[in-house]
Amino acid sequence: MSDAAVVVEDLVKRFGTFTAVDRVSFDARRGEVLGFLGPNGAGKSTIIRILCALLRPTSGRVRVAGLDVTRAPEAVRARIGYMSQRFSLYDDLTAIENLRLFGGLYAVPAGDLDARIRWAVEMGGLSGREHELVGTLAGGWKQRLALGCAVLHRPPILFLDEPTSGVDPLSRRQFWDLIHHMAASGVTVFVSTHYMDEAEYCNRLALIDRGRLVALGTPGELRSAPLGGTLLLVECERLGEALAVLAQTPGVREAAVFGDALHVMVPDAETALRELPGALAAHGLRCERIEAIAPTLEDVFVHRVGTAP
């Protein structure tokens, strides 16, 4: 038996003449946290919805938990948990009533239901508020309740579409602890996000841009993949002036302010390391430090993903 929880081959999804997903192929292993990173409108949500059998693919093959999503959509839905982008539990039901509803919809064995609801309430830190209407709960609680509803039936695969958008940093951190806890128990987790720090929490990342999969790998692999040059860190006086000088210097492809230093992309590191301090000095700017550095995920993202129109 294959270890792949999800297999996607040549997936295409068109809405009219618009191609939302363009020949995407990848697979995900059991217990892996796979992140979808990409600008808004890149097609992240569309891919997740197809994997959850909510949208039909135009062409290509998608197997989730060993099942074809177009042939056995209901069987796929029984084996996955899904949290949609917008919070979509019932505001006029209490937390417990929502959990009970989804327990029923996923046909959680009646004998286990109470214990699992208790577990979900504790996991979400909802103890004491479980009988309040969901509409009155704050974002972080809602998010964890939605996760509880999505995993009540212990699905082997979990899809989370921008689960932490609009949630405070502390709640985000708690949420990610829960995700890793689940992955550790063998659950395959798909997460879409546009937070760079969250991307670092993923085992592997899929970079999506304009419907295409532009890169796939661990955060480390993505950072060390050739960007067509070397990234230099330059620390010097008067960053603004220095940026203007370097942008004019031959052999510099890109330069940008990054915190209290400059990130400079050059095709030839050796020459640049030798010549750039001199170029700055010619304008009366003393270079305090210059060295080649590993790019951050954000550097990779900006380089690989064209800004969406």
Next chain:
Amino acid sequence: MSWRRTVAIARKELIHVRRDPRSLLIALLLPIMQMILLGYGATLDAKHLAVYAFDRDGSQTSQALLKRFQASPYFDLVRTVEGYADLTAAVDAGRAKLGLVVSPDFSRRLAEGGTVTVQAIVDATDDNTANLAMGYAEAVIGGFSQDVQLAWLRRQGLPDRAAAPPISVETRTWYNEDLESRNFIVPGVVALVMALVGALLSSLTIAREWERGTMEQLVSTPVTAREIMIGKLVPYFVIGLVDAALCVGFGIGWFGVPFRGTVGTLLVATALYLVVVLGIGFVISVAIPNQLGASSIAILVTLLPTNMLSGFAFPIDQMPAPIRAVSYVVWARYYLTILKAVFLKGSGLAALGGPLLAMVAYAAVVGTVATRAFRKTLD
């Protein structure tokens, strides 16, 4: 079909109704309101019609005639006026539905054994009331006329028989013995309320999920389209039955409408009718994904034909042939036929085979369409 999932949906739907004041109002208050409004307001009977009289004779005989009008339950002699202009002014202003003019030679000519005419002016803006008023007025005057003739014959020493017409009619009004239009309207109100409540509430079910953004999460679960439909409609089916019981109970207990059939017959017909109206509301809800639009269409589609073409307001036999043909499509027509028969005739299931069969067919068609209407996809 999974029982667990269907029950889960039904339970959630019931919570929505319980916590939504608007739905509660529609489910509980609307039926009673309709019953009171229509039970009292939509009466077709003409009683206590205002009469103004211009008695130019002023004799004992003419007073006796006017007393007859006063004694009739159909008329109230509001005032005797002293001039023709006052009389027409009263009719113009709508204060009088009927204006009577008694000629100055009224008593003299009757005493001589001659004939005399009484003028009756009827406000015929509402032709139904005018027809009734004319009929009642003729009956009152006819009765008085016969008594005058009888008295005259006796004075002449002739036998009473000479005054009596050779043939008389003995009418028996069946089913609605007292000719109370309320007895005919109340069963209609039941059909109207059920159509309104059933279609209105069910038209919100799917639209609400889209509007609140909960649909995506719902369809991501393994619940099937049919389980969603049945789970969502069962609570409204029960509410519909409760409303029907409320309306029928109110009609019998408050308005004194006779109920001669069996509860079983009523239940079978009502259940079928509910399947039809709930199914129609559900299909509308699938087609129009916002609550306001869906509920407006639901009201339009159910209320209008139920009012106009079911035989509730206008008798179907009196409609022109093309309109009558259209009325066959109106599901409420069959339910109304059954309701009236159950209330007033006491008919059982066997006697109502035709309309019941039509309703079974209707329920089957609507049920099938509703099952196919909703698909679990976001495409």
